[in-house]
Each structure stands twice: as C-alpha cells, then as structure tokens.
Amino acid sequence: MVTIDGLRVQVDAGTTILEAARKLGVDIPTLCHHPDLEVQATCRICVVEVEGEKLLQPACAFPVRDNMVVRTNTPDVRSARRVNLELILAHHPTDCLQCIRNRNCELQALAERLGIREVRFERKLRGIPLDESTPAIVREPDKCISCRRCVAMCRDVQAAAVLWPVGRGVDTVVAPACERELGDVACALCGQCIHACPVGAIAERDDTEKVFRALADPTRHVVVQTAPATRVSIGEELGFPPGEIFTGKLVAALRRLGFDKVMDTDFTADLTIIEEGNELLKRIKEGGPLPLITSCSPGWIKFGEHFFPDLLEYVSTCKSPQQMFGALVKTYYARHSGIDPKDIFSVSLMPCTAKKFEAERPEMASSGYQDVDVVLTSRELGRMIREAGIDFANLPDEEHDSPMGISTGAAAIFGATGGVMEAALRTVYEVATGLELPSIDFQEVRGLEGIKEAEVMLGDMKVRVGVAHGLANAKRILELVRDKERVYHFIEIMACPGGCVGGGGQPIPTNMEIRGIRGNALYVADRLLPLRKSHENPAIKQLYEEFLMEPLGEVSHRLLHTHYTERSKYPVSCYPMSQNACD
Amino acid sequence: MDVMPASLDSLESTIKEIVARHGRSEHELLAILDDVQRAFGYLPENALIEVARNLDMPLGKVYGVATFYTLFSVEPVGEHVIRVCENAPCHLLGADTLIDVLSQELGIPMGGTTSCGKFTLKHTSCLGVCGVAPAIMIDDEVYGNLTPDDIPVILEKYR
Amino acid sequence: MRFYRSHVLVCGGTPCILEGCKAVRDALTEELKRRGLDEEVRVVETGCLGPCDLGPVIVVYPEGTLYEKVAVRDVSEIVEEHLLKGRIVRRLTGEGRLAGIVSYKEPEYLECQERIVLRNCGIIDPSSIEEYIARDGYRALAKCLTEMEPCDVIEVMKQSGLVGRGGAAFPTGLKWSFTANAVADEKFIICNADEGEPGTFKDRLILEGDPHSILEAMAIAGYAVGAERGFVYIRGEYSLSIERITKGIEQAKAMGLLGRDIFGSGFSFDIEVRKGAGAYVCGEETALIESMEGGRGEPRVKPPYPGTHGFLGMPTVVNNVETLGNIPRIILNGPVWYRGFGTPKCPGTKVFTMTGDINSKGLIEVPMGITLRKIIYEIGGGIPGGRSFKMAQTGGTSGGCLPGEMLDVPMDYFTLPEMGSALGSGALLIMDDSHCIVDIAESFMRFFVRESCGKCVPCREGTARLHHIVEKIAIGNGTYEDLRVLEDLSHAMQKTALCGLGQSAPIPIMTMLKYFKDEFEAHIKDKLCPTGTCRL
C-alpha cells in the first residue's frame, strides 16, 4: 500500500511511483519516459518527494515500497521541476511556430502545462547543421534534448544501434557513429526513432510540397496508392482516437485533394501473395534456398543488406507491394488507360519512412521511369488534408478506383505483424493442396509477441513458419537461422514493431498499445470483407490474364522482382574495404 | 606498455593484434582503445571501425566511448600532449600563469596543436599531485612545483 | 635476514619522484658503496612519507631523522656526517615547522597523527611483499580464512563502525552484508582507485606505498561476501600505482596469497587491474562499473545498488582504497580497538591531503573528529608568508567552503554536512586572504562543467549555467537576480541530479554564498574585487 498525494493505492512490488500514481489518476509530468523503452531517468522532470528520502526521486524510475508516502506537487518539487525544464528550454530553439512537431510535441506541451512564462537562463544553441542526407529522415540536432529515447529505440528495439551519445557534459549530443550523417551509417531508415523522439529533433522528410505541385500541374496525371496500414491510422492524424478504419473517407479526401486516380496498395499486396506464394512453393519443390524471407518491408531490407548480407539469398525477390504498384502503374495501368507513362505522377501513401528510400533505389525503375515518384507518410497526408481544409469527419465514404483498387481481406492484414504470413498461408495452402482451408484465421501468427511460430500441414508436408517484427526480433530470428538452431520454411519480417501499423511514418504518438489497437482494427476489416484470400481477387486474375500471363513469369520477373545490394555496417572513409553504407 | 608506432597501412593487423592481446570482449574496450591510441597517436576513424569490427560491437558505441574519456582523442594530436591542471589547488598556486607561458612559448591557445605537429596543449582534471601544485603532464610524465621559468627548460627536452 | 645498523628510507611517492628522488637514491647507493658502507646501511625506497611538498624526502633510522628537499649534492654530506659520524645535518631538517614529524619516529608516537591506514607507508619498501609480511601482512587474511566464518568477518566490520572513505560514508559492514546475502552465480569486489577529486591524492599514495594492504583487504572482503574475483579500477593517469599494484598481485600469487585455494582453505581469490581513461565521474561506483564493462562512464539509476546489481549485473562490493586500508588492522586488532580512535559516532582515522596556502602540503592520517584548526596550525604549520586564513574547502572541489569561524568544527562524516560541507574524500584546500572568492568559485565550477557526464539535465545543463553565472559576476556583469537564480538552480541540482556529481556541484557555491556573500555583492554592486586579485 502506498500513499500518493494523500490517496492510497495497492500496487505490485516493483511498480514505479509513476505507474502507481497514474492508477490514482495523478498524472506526474514526464519527458524522457517512454512506456515501451528502457528507463532513461535523464530529464528529472518527474521528480517527486518521497518521505524519508533526502533527495527528490524520479517517479519514472523509483520503485514503490510498502507504506511509502509520496507527494508530487510540493513547492520543492515544483521549483526543481521548473528549473530543470527551463534548463532544457534555454538550450533549445524557440521555433515552435515553424516546427514539424508544433502542437504535437512533448516539450511544448510540458512547457504549457507547467505554465512557463520566462526562462531565466540565457538561450544558447548548439549550432549543429541539419542532417538531410537521406531521402527519408531529417535530423535537427539543435532541437535534441538528449533524452536518449531514440538511442534506446534504435539499439534495443531496432538493433541497428545507429544513434549514440557522443562527447561529454554539456557538449553531449546524440548522433550517428563518428558524428557522420545518417546516410553514411547502417541506418534502416525505419523511422522508429521519430516515434521515440519527444520533440522535433528527428522527423520524416516532408515531401508534401512536391505533391501539391504535381496536383496543380495540369499536364500530370497524378495517381495515388494507399497502403494497408494507412486507412487505420489516418483518422488519428485528423483527431480521431486510434482503432477506427477510414478507408472510404481516405479515398474521398484524396479525391478532394485532386488526385486523378485513387487506387490501392492492397491490390498489389494480393499480387505479392501470388508471386511470393509461388516462389515459396517453387523453392520447396526445388529444395531451396530456404527459408524464404518476406521482402515487403524496406526497412528490414536495408537492415538485412547492412547486417545480414550472407542471408540475402533467402530473401524473396518479390518487390514490396508499393514497388509492384509503381511498376504496374506506369505499364499496365498506363496501357489500360491510354495515358503516356511519362505523364503519370505516381504517389504512394505509406505508414513508412523507409519507403521513401525504397522508391529512390536505382533498381526501382523497371517501367523505364522512376516507378514511384513521391512517397507520403500518413503524417504528411494528414498535414495536406488539414492545409486544404477538408472536413474529414463529414466526408462521404468513397471507393477506390479500378482496376488497381480491388483487394481482399488478406491484403488488409498486410499492415499488421503476421498478416503477410497469414495471407500467404491462406493462398499457399489452397494452391498447393487444391483444398479449401477449414479455418482461414491463423491465430498463432497474430498478436504482439516478438517472435511467433506456427506449423502448417501442406498435404503431408509440415511447413514451419516464423514471424518477427521490430528489427531486434528480426535479428534474433535470423541468428537462429544463421546458426542453424531453428529450421523454418518461411519467415515474415517487418522492420517496425507491430508491423506497418507501427511504421515510422504513422501518426505520433505511436506506441505498443496503439500499434496493437491499429492491428486489431485491420483484422476486423479483414473479417468484414467479402473476399479474404488473395487468389480469389478477380482483378488479380484479370491482371494475370491480360498482362502478366503467369506467376513468376517473364513479365513478373522484369517488373515485380528485384535484387539486393550488400552494404557495409561501417561508413565510408579512406578505408579501402568499406563501401558507402547508403548509396 | 608501449606499442611501436604503426603506420595507417598496418592498421588492420595492428588492431587485430591488440584485440587478441586483450581478448575479444567489449569489456576490454578501454584498454584496447588505450593501446590503439598509443600505436597511432590518436584514434582515427579507420581504427575505430577496425576495433568495432574486431569486437563485433556497434561503431557508434565505440565512438561514444572514445569521445567520453579525456585521455582519448579522435582528432589528430601533436607528438607530445601537454596537459595542464587548472583545478583549484593548482589554480591557487598559479596554474593560469603557466598556461599563459605555455601558450606564448608554443604560440597556440589551450586545445591547440602547434603547426609543426610537435605539441598539443590541453587541460586535464586533477593529476593527483596537488602536493606539488601547480602541475602539468607531458605524455606520461608529470612535472610539479612549477614556476613560469621552468616551462622553457622542460619544453626544451621535447623540442 | 641481514642486520643493518642503519636504514635510509627514500620516499618514492609520485610527488617526490617529480622532485628527483630517484637520482638521490642512486647517488646515495653509489656513495655508500664507494665508502664501503653498503653492507651496514640499507637504502629502502618507500611510499609517501607525508610532507610531499618538501620532496625529495628521506628518513634515516634508527634516529628517525627526516631530511627534506635533499639534492644529489647533499648526499655525500649526509653520508659523511650522519651515517659515518652520527651527526644530524641540521641544514636539511627544515625549520622545525613540521612539528611532530621532524623527529620522525615510529608513527604511533606522532603527536597528532594516528597511523592505521598509513602504518606501512614510508616504512616499508612497497615493492617487497616480504617487508609487508614482516609487518603482520596477510595475517589478517589468514585469521579470516582459518578462524572466522564469513559472517563473523562481516560482524566485526559492523561492530567496528567503519564507514566508507570514498565520500558517501556508507557503513562498510552493512554494505558487505547486502552482497553476502544476495544469491548469484558470481560476485565481485571492486577497489575504487579512480581518485579524481581535485586536491585528493591519498589513494594514489596508499597504493604506491602499501599495495599489499589493499590486496589483502580485497581478499578478506571476497571471503566475507563470497566473491572470488576482484578488480582494482585505477585512473589511467596513476602509472606508478598501476605498476605497484600489478607487481603486488604477481608477488601475492607467486606466494599463494592470492589465487586458488589460499592457505589450503578452499577459498580462491584473484585480482585484476583495470585502467580508467580520464573521467572524474568514473569514481562514482555505478559509472565505474559501466566503464569496466567497456562503456561510457555514466552513472546508472539507483536503485538497484551495486551491492546486489553491480558488475555484469552481479552483486558487487565497491570500496574505496582507504576504506580497504583499514580492514586488515581491524581484523587483527578487533573492533573494540578500532573504536578507540576517532569519535563514538565516527570511529577510526581519516587520511587527509593538504593543499593550497599551507606551509606543509601533503598526506596525514588523524583521528576522526580532529578540528580544522589543529590540522592547519599544528600539523600543517599554518599559513605561509604571514598571511591569514580565509577559508578551507573540505572534501575536494565538491565540498563546502568554511570560513575562519568554523575552524573548531570537528572533522567527521556527520558534523561537516551540518555545516553545509562534507568530509568527502579528505581533501583540504586552504586559502589565505589574498584570494578572491568569486575567482575561486569560477575555477570550481569550471571543473564540474568539464567533468559532468552529460546524462541528466540538472547537471549537464546546470553545471554550465552555474559556471556561466559565476563568470558573469566575476567579470562585473552580475546582477542580484543572478544570485537568486543561482539559489534556485543549486536547489534543483542538489535535489534532482542523478548522481553525486551534479548533486554536490552547487555545494561550494552555496557555502560561499552563505559565508562570503559580501564578496559576491561587491563584484555585483561595486564591480570591485575586495581582494584586488581577480580579473575585475
């Protein structure tokens, strides 16, 4: 039993004061605390008075003990908290009005909450330049408050361990190795550090201007594809709570913005299942190489190229649904609609920052043009909708355009961890056995467990599958494979925890709880759709009949499959052996 | 112990040898960086990469460690590093004057390196010889009870 | 053993080395040989003898005569006069200002000093394990292993009332019991020899002067808590300490005093040396552990404490060098004997290092509870140059500054904090009236800016702001508002910084503002330095 501000509560041993207080409805302010990450206890904003302790203690780290008496709002606490916040603010630009995190910033909110009206210390900035070295992520070190949440995220959750504290004392900065730019180091561009960051020190590269310009250009036929995970998150950008699906309003909003065609990445998700499913069956038949590892997560691909170059042969050669869509839109769709591919401007709406990088990979131009011209994250689209003044809440539900707008429930669940695996199993089982699945829900591969496993009988063959989300889990499963400790036939890897619903381009905040809610919503969407297996998608059947001819065929090979590049773990330097980490 | 100065060409083998001597463990990082610095004079990026590779640890972590400790330098330094203690006990007994004289003699400010590449001038935390304050340390050698007149004589030994 | 009629101890502590004691030692050996005295007189290089600012220092036994500032050219005279003719060379015995030390006898007879930790320092040749053994060395370990259960050892430590000498004054017996009670695959003993507090050099001189006492104490600690591995974490700058302790470990292993199955007791204990790389904060125990694990030396969040979650996550005892130095004596002589020294609340002795404006700078060991006045005027010989005392900073740069009115405060771990100061590591910085408080404050704050690890906000940002504001005042740009901000900032740092560094960084400023506020105000209001010595 502990007493906090006079209220008593019973909690388990090991609970922090912060958690205990929240149970009582006492919301102690925090800044460096993040529910999914290792305790940092660096900001000292959450300090409280604990009876019997000489010092104020950080509520986010201090475990309760029996009969503890805590006060969270004494003059002592308030004074110290305020000083600590002023210290941070004095070393931070006053750029809120121009800041990408304006009105969605933990520091700003805290300053507002504590009623800061003056900062008693002289303002000083670090003066470190912007890092715009990658197509996906922009770092603004002057805004960094050294809370180290991104360090924990990148190291513990994403296993890329790119960001680290550098230097000492007041000169400490959080930066990529050797204070290089992000583009020089082994960054997956997954964007999870953005979700970790309480402020605007890390953000997506904003490409909205390019899209607005294309939309205004009458010579451009602007086509957009919407990724599975964006329909469940766009609402959050526009003020709705997590967990609601807004497919119809999303389509309507995109039309209002002026897109000529609003089509669906779900369509190529179904296509991916056909190609990848056949690739799996082929590899099983030909005796390898197995396991087949999914390739739709470009953050995972880049991570794999840096850290597991020896396992690249296992990775499916299928492009991601975004890139399959891009390749088809400037070939199949162009032919279908009689529009010159050079006039098509192809935009994709993605939950993901790594997709921005993927779209700019040199090999992603199989149509003869850059297949996807601009990738927008959910956050950027939210910004565009807000700027255009579209009344999202009251939009009618509209349907995607054909022919690349028809999809199944299998495609919808692509956005959640385990979804690609489940979608593939639904198809592979039926294609391989010719039998109808007794139950198409594969519960074992759903949920937020880091690594999930299942066994499926394909006829008399037992197929072992594994699912990993978050790159640290990916690393774990790949090491099991590399060390031959575990045998799998098929592995799904998603760079982002929770899968694409938790992508680096999704609305802020994105945390484990919200990732789970968004994922569950996709499973609901799947259940409500009439078609739930990719091979039953009539538009896909038509695509093969009219254009691709057969899975893994010559056209597919040219447009839908790709290859990978070994990348170094280390930055280029005068060192002869290493190559550019991010070309 | 001193490792023979090695050129950057033999970097790979030198570092491999150093790592082998201490054991391939992250826990030996400080000792390894110490020896690498003795071999190359400072910790060039290539060397840090090689250390990271040999220990199979993130380069960013190695760099974070290398920039945390004042005895390590990721920037090239002069052949001799002069560290001046200006903590209170030395400050009281005239460390400031020593700094002025050193700066003047060498023609560089604190933190600087002479153009000939001979000397780097840095400050240091207390050298633990405050009984003979003010004190400086040149490479591994400590000098105490200094007066401004001692400086040119000491520098002469290294010139 | 050969019988020598005389021993000449040449101090081989780092301060004396810096003053050229090696050359004196060589000249002495040479001269004795030349005169055929080398069979009768033995030259021994010892650890620090105490008056480090008077080096090179030598002591001739059996008379116990201490010669200071001995130069090579003095050697033949000492040999000729003293060792041959038995006449003390008055010219080199100083001006008698080292009361009690000039007639250097067995330390136990020293008037004000009480040598428990330093009992061998300056008496034995630290590179000889035989000499250590000859003075009861490793007997305490033998006693523990053969006559005592681990819990008895801890009980003795508890009864002795020994508290840690690294600064935090935590009861050593209690600390050991936490680790002893923890269940784990492996446990560790770490000797904290990262001494970095400006003005402190006691641990260095203990390690240099009597390395085996520390090794023995670590083995005793290992036995008491059930650890089989120990580490001595020594700051990288202390090359002689590293050398001596490394050699000591080799010797002890060779004699079976460390290593497997010590004294056939079944208890094994090994010790390794780890070197720091320049970071004061690594003296903080959890930062030290981070550093030993190959990381940035940043303190960890406590709880959990190292006693249960330390090196590699395992239960770990971290003890200061001086704390350990007490242990063999306590085991051999018992807790009652130990409680005979010092005060009832704070028994034992404390090793101090005296620096700054004091006639005799160096190392002393005195009973806890001694007054500052006694240290400065009776042992330290007072303030040089006829100037008067202005303030003393106790506990190093992170300690408080005490004015003349406080000279009679007893120096122990409980009284000083009541004065807003701390005993800390035992550094004593004495300042005379020629120095400006604001200038010194600025120097103190610069130290913290450089040494803050940068992990937590109040310290990372706060130290820089403290320094900035003091600097402003120092150059005549300060305002009264600055003083108020200093107070709020200091409060936040003291109460919320993650580790002791940030918590104590404002202590010097707070005490200076308390006792010397007028001097700050003079800089602010009159833009004038009352001492006329600072930059204004």
Ligand SMILES: Cc1cc2nc3c(=O)[nH]c(=O)nc-3n(C[C@H](O)[C@H](O)[C@H](O)COP(=O)(O)O)c2cc1C
């Ligand atoms: C900033 C800082 C520096 C410290 N430096 C030292 C040090 O150099 N040596 C030391 O023994 N303890 C130092 N300590 C104290 C240690 O954290 C720890 O309390 C001590 O080593 C425990 O040993 P003891 O119980 O024997 O005193 C320092 C603490 C802080 C906060």
Ligand code: SF4
């Ligand atoms: S990061 Fe937050 S506080 Fe800083 S400028 Fe941006 S919105 Fe304002």
Ligand code: SF4
């Ligand atoms: S984008 Fe991903 S890999 Fe890159 S720094 Fe951020 S979290 Fe790490």
Ligand code: SF4
């Ligand atoms: S970049 Fe953001 S998350 Fe990372 S340390 Fe800076 S403020 Fe914290």
Ligand code: SF4
């Ligand atoms: S108080 Fe200072 S030294 Fe200690 S953890 Fe905080 S920043 Fe680091």
Ligand code: FES
């Ligand atoms: S939120 Fe607890 S210290 Fe930052």
Ligand code: FES
């Ligand atoms: S203060 Fe300079 S050596 Fe200690």
Ligand code: FES
């Ligand atoms: S070192 Fe020689 S007297 Fe202290």
